[in-house]
Amino acid sequence: QKEVEQDPGPLSVPEGAIVSLNCTYSNSAFQYFMWYRQYSRKGPELLMYTYSSGNKEDGRFTAQVDKSSKYISLFIRDSQPSDSATYLCATPLGGGSNYKLTFGKGTLLTVNP
Amino acid sequence: GAVVSQHPSWVICKSGTSVKIECRSLDFQATTMFWYRQFPKQSLMLMATSNEGSKATYEQGVEKDKFLINHASLTLSTLTVTSAHPEDSSFYICSAIPGGGRATEQFFGPGTRLTVL
Numbered sequence: 001q002k003e004v005e006q007d008p009g010p011l012s013v014p015e016g017a018i019v020s021l022n023c024t025y026s027n028s029a030f031q032y033f034m035w036y037r038q039y040s041r042k043g044p045e046l047l048m049y050t051y052s053s054g055n056k057e058d059g060r061f062t063a064q065v066d067k068s069s070k071y072i073s074l075f076i077r078d079s080q081p082s083d084s085a086t087y088l089c090a091t092p093l094g095g096g097s098n099y100k101l102t103f104g105k106g107t108l109l110t111v112n113p
Numbered sequence: 114g115a116v117v118s119q120h121p122s123w124v125i126c127k128s129g130t131s132v133k134i135e136c137r138s139l140d141f142q143a144t145t146m147f148w149y150r151q152f153p154k155q156s157l158m159l160m161a162t163s164n165e166g167s168k169a170t171y172e173q174g175v176e177k178d179k180f181l182i183n184h185a186s187l188t189l190s191t192l193t194v195t196s197a198h199p200e201d202s203s204f205y206i207c208s209a210i211p212g213g214g215r216a217t218e219q220f221f222g223p224g225t226r227l228t229v230l
Contacts, residue, residue, distance in 0.1 A: 008154065032217060043117075043206050043221035044157070088156065099145055099210060101219065103156040 003027060006089055006104025015113050019076040023089035023104045026070065033065055035074045036088040038106065044088055047074070079111045115141050117209050119222035126197055127230055133193045134225045136207030142187035143209035147219070148180075151204040163190045187212075197229045 006023045013019055025033075031052055036044035050056045053067040062075040072089055086106040093100045116139040126132050136146055144165050149157040161182050162170045169182035179201075181193040190209075194201055206224040 006156075034217060036221075041204075041224065041226065043119075043208075043223045045221065046217070046219070049217045099147070099215070099219070100159060100162065101147075102159075105156045108154075 003030075003093065003102045004089055004091055004104040006107060008105045008107060010108040010110065012110045012112060013079055015079060015081060015111055017079050017111070019079050019083070019109060019111075021074040021076075021087050021089075021107050021109070023072045024070055025072065025091060028067070028070065030091045032092050033063070033072045034090045034101070035061075035063055036090060036103075038086045038088060040085075047087075079109075081111045081113050084110045115139075115209075115211060115218075115220045117207065117220045117222040119205075119207060119225050121225060122223065123226040123228075125228045125230065128198050129196055131193055131195045132197055132227060133191055134205055134207075134227075136190045136192070136209070136222055138188045138209045138211075138220075141209075141211045143190075144187065144212045145210045146184060146190040147208045148182060148190075148192050149206045149208070151206060151224075153204075157206060160192075194227065197227070199229045202227055202229045 004025050034049040035047045038044040048058050048063050050063045053065045056063045060077045064073040086108045088106040089104040090101045118137045120135045146163040148160045151157050160175045163182050163184040165184045171177045184190040204224050208219045208221045210219050
């Protein structure tokens with residue numbers, strides 16, 4: 001079983017929709033979870049990260065961790081065409097703030113005007 | 114925010130030749146850099162960890178003699194794909210962590226697309 005599993009989609013929504021992107025992880029020792037956005041033919045950029053469980057909000061983006069079910073989510077409110085990208089979840093191997101990251105496969109999101 | 118650059122952004126080469134890709138941290142010093150490979154519609158796969166002044170640490174299954182990594186300064190790491198073959202065609206991405214930083218502070222370069230004919 002991979003450390004992080006992510007449904008690759010693709011996901012297509014109309015502008016203004018609420019988007020839910022999800023990952024599951026295998027090791028209950030994982031504590032840090034990141035969400036990256038990757039535009040086509042570009043490197044990933046960090047959107048936000050969470051530590052342990054709970055929610056974290058940044059503008060239209062909310063990251064959520066449910067440790068009981070080993071489930072992490074990224075919600076995008078009022079989605080915009082500029083949000084069209086691949087979204088990758090990631091966690092440091094080893095669970096702590098270790099440098100090495102393992103990534104999910106990424107979910108391709110298209111927001112249609 | 115911190116900026117990481119890669120050069121070239123794309124390269125086409127003939128089978129059997131070697132290709133060098135540079136990764137630079139432009140406004141910070143990076144004691145640790147990472148090299149990833151990404152195939153179409155696939156996730157990033159870590160190839161190796163590059164530490165300034167020491168030998169790179171390669172992930173299982175990555176041939177160190179084929180993918181030569183040199184981290185000669187605090188702002189530059191290079192990846193050389195030796196005797197490239199078509200199966201090495203991929204998107205290569207580096208990342209860098211500022212000195213004393215954590216995984217959450219890893220900044221990625223824009224990637225280099227390698228096509229081997």
